[in-house]
Amino acid sequence: MSQRIAVIGAGTIGASWAAIFLARGHDVAASDPSPSGEAFARRFIDNAWPALEALGLVVPGASPTRFSFHATPAGACEGASFVQESGPEREDLKIEVFAAIDAACPADVVIASSSSGLLISRVTVKCKHPERCVIGHPFNPPHLIPLVEVVGGDKTSPEAITKAMEFYRALGKHPIHIRKEVRGHVANRLQAALWREAVSLVADGVVSVADADAAIAYGPGLRWALMGPHLTFHLAGGEGGMPHFMSHLGPAVQTWMDDLGAPRLTAPVQKAIIDGVAEEANGRTIPELQKWRDRKLIEILKVSNSA
Ligand SMILES: NC(=O)c1ccc[n+]([C@@H]2O[C@H](COP(=O)([O-])OP(=O)(O)OC[C@H]3O[C@@H](n4cnc5c(N)ncnc54)[C@H](O)[C@@H]3O)[C@@H](O)[C@H]2O)c1
Structure with a gap:
């Protein structure tokens, strides 16, 4: 069902959220104090659209x-049924931004x-209705990466968690519920x-930066695109699965x-x-690397999202 979603803070993450919200048929109302905020977000959405179509x-x-x-x-929150805040990662600033959003909705x-x-229990200290506030932590770029970590604070209601999980699921995301507030969430x-x-390995001279990266990208990282460390080791246990892995390789x-x-x-x-x-990086600029990453990510997502 089409909704109006407010995006507060439309930088790297907010603009990317806006792109996926729009792609899923929602109206998006954004706000950002930067003079270049609107142009940045519109450009980001236009650039992201072909990948979302693909x-x-x-x-x-x-x-x-x-x-x-x-x-x-x-202004952005008027008539919105869900708000995604993506302002700078500063507790003092988020406390003020949350107080303003809370008063407007x-x-x-x-x-x-x-x-x-940050902990949502801290971010909401000036909110009148902290029970409807959650962390909805995405991964860069949120318009492509499915994972969203949903975390409640000490005052968050179970209904708010359920609503957030359902909202992200309907977007085509893969939300997980983190049951306790911990710094940095889980991922x-x-x-x-x-x-x-x-x-540590680089600092100890064991391996170069490039080879440490290769050790992931050409090895376990390929499996991690499909399954996490537990299921990976369940399969490493052969037909005996995790019980065999524990007794054989656990020590x-x-x-x-x-x-x-x-x-x-x-x-x-x-x-x-x-x-x-x-x-x-060998001379490749950050925009070049970002383009390369997103092109490859789309191919990986096509595989990892299928049965
Ligand atoms: N960059 C990442 O990889 C990443 C991944 C997941 C989550 N996050 C989180 O997303 C949030 C935004 O990070 P980002 O990387 O997009 O940062 P960013 O600097 O790209 O964007 C932040 C935006 O907030 C705007 N802003 C400044 N003051 C504001 C205010 N008072 N109210 C509303 N907006 C304001 C800025 O103008 C800017 O456009 C942070 O909380 C960060 O922890 C970042």
């Missing part, structure tokens, strides 16, 4: 022309924050765990776990990673 995500009647831009969050409207790591913690070890994995590094992102370590990535 993935079959554009429903009949959907159009980028159903995007409107408003001077204030209150009837109490049954769910307000979701894209925040990568970013998993990414941080892996990156921590990659940084070895425990010794690897016990040996993992705990690096600090000191100035020399940062420099090693920055220089290593520049070498790996």
Whole structure:
């Protein structure tokens, strides 16, 4: 069913959300204080549209022309049935933005924050209706990546969680419910765990930045596009599955776990990673890499979304 969705903050993430909301046949009302905010969002949506069409995500009647831009969050929120906030990742700023959205929307409207790591219990301290507020954390770029992490705070109602999960599911997303507030939610913690070890191996001179990346992209990363680490190891156990994996390889994995590094992102370590990535990029600019990534992602998504 077509709804009006408010997008508050229309940068990298907000504009991408706007693109998928529009593709699924919704009206989108956006607001962003940047003087270039409207032009950026409109350009982003136009650029994203062919990929959304290629993935079959554009429903009949959907159009980028159903995007409107408003001077204030209150203007964008008028008549909206769902709000996706994607302003800067600063708790003090999000507290004010949430207070303004909360004041502008009837109490049954769910307000979701894209925040990568803030706690919704903190972000909503100035809201009159914190019970309808959730984290709805997407992955870059949200118009392509299916995962959305839904997290409630200490005052969030079960109804708000259910509504948010249903809303994202109807968009064609794959929402997961995170049952406790933890810093960085779940997927970013998993990414941080892996990156921590990659940084540690580079800092210890075990491997180059490019080869650490290759160790994922040409190896486990291919399987991880289809299944997570648990199901991957269930299959690594052969016909005995996870029970066999635990008894056969569990003790070895425990010794690897016990040996993992705990690096600090000191100035020399940062420099090693920055220089290593520049070498790996081999002259390819960030827009070039983004285009390449999105083109490949579409092909991966076509496979991983099918049975
Ligand atoms: N970039 C990522 O990979 C990523 C992934 C998932 C979630 N997020 C989260 O999404 C949110 C936005 O991140 P981003 O990468 O799009 O940042 P961004 O800097 O690209 O966009 C933020 C936008 O917010 C606008 N803004 C500034 N003050 C504002 C205000 N008071 N009210 C409303 N908008 C305001 C800015 O003009 C800008 O357009 C953050 O909470 C971030 O943690 C980012």
